[in-house]
Amino acid sequence: MRNRRETPKERPIVIVRRKAGRGSAPPKPARFTPPAASPTSKPTTPAAPRPPLQPQPSAPLQPPTGSAPAEPGLNKKARERQARRELLAVLYTRWPRAFPRDSHQVRPLALGIRQDLAASLPEHPPGRIGFVIGLFQAFMRPAYLRAVVQGGPRYDLEGKPRGEVTLKEQEQAHRELQAYFEQRQPNGAPGAATPGQETGRAAVDKHRK
Numbered sequence: 113m114r115n116r117r118e119t120p121k122e123r124p125i126v127i128v129r130r131k132a133g134r135g136s137a138p139p140k141p142a143r144f145t146p147p148a149a150s151p152t153s154k155p156t157t158p159a160a161p162r163p164p165l166q167p168q169p170s171a172p173l174q175p176p177t178g179s180a181p182a183e184p185g186l187n188k189k190a191r192e193r194q195a196r197r198e199l200l201a202v203l204y205t206r207w208p209r210a211f212p213r214d215s216h217q218v219r220p221l222a223l224g225i226r227q228d229l230a231a232s233l234p235e236h237p238p239g240r241i242g243f244v245i246g247l248f249q250a251f252m253r254p255a256y257l258r259a260v261v262q263g264g265p266r267y268d269l270e271g272k273p274r275g276e277v278t279l280k281e282q283e284q285a286h287r288e289l290q291a292y293f294e295q296r297q298p299n300g301a302p303g304a305a306t307p308g309q310e311t312g313r314a315a316v317d318k319h320r321k
Contacts, residue, residue: 192240195236195240199233200248202233203244210270215254215255216255218255218256218259220256220259220260220266221266222267222274223275225245225268226238226245229241229245229269232269253292254293257286257288257292260281260285262277263276265277
């Protein structure tokens with residue numbers, strides 16, 4: 113037998129936690145409190161939605177007038193040339209009896225036709241109107257000279273007779289018509305008769321008789 117007396121081993125301490133029973137109240141959830149707004153901050157309002165884009169109706173095309181705006185970037189001479197072309201188109205459209213496009217319908221213009229046009233087209237200066245009348249006569253030069261050589265009445269803007277072609281005007285038109293064709297004869301004998309010249313000369317001689 114041992115003399116030493118055995119001491120019992122130290123037992124570990126066990127902590128037992130009691131579970132919440134049915135009668136115990138569940139823990140309350142924490143409440144969220146928003147931060148207080150500062151006195152200087154302003155409440156933000158949501159942006160209003162943009163209205164949908166509506167298609168804009170296109171402006172109707174306006175008919176061309178006698179004084180249409182000139183194209184930008186043109187100098188003074190170019191603008192004047194454009195205005196003359198537009199004025200000639202107006203004469204063709206508004207007064208086709210006095211300014212026909214068909215050379216077979218050309219007739220001598222009445223004296224004072226420039227003043228008549230100036231009264232009907234005050235937006236155009238008289239100098240431009242006179243230039244455009246000469247431009248029309250240049251485009252229709254052979255036909256217009258033949259019409260003057262034939263003699264007879266002159267006609268106003270509406271195609272009504274006003275005045276007569278004089279013998280002097282017939283002779284002058286005959287000389288201009290002869291010079292016109294002589295300048296265009298390729299390697300032809302000067303003074304050779306061309307179609308239209310004999311008719312003009314005969315008309316002058318007939319008017320003399």
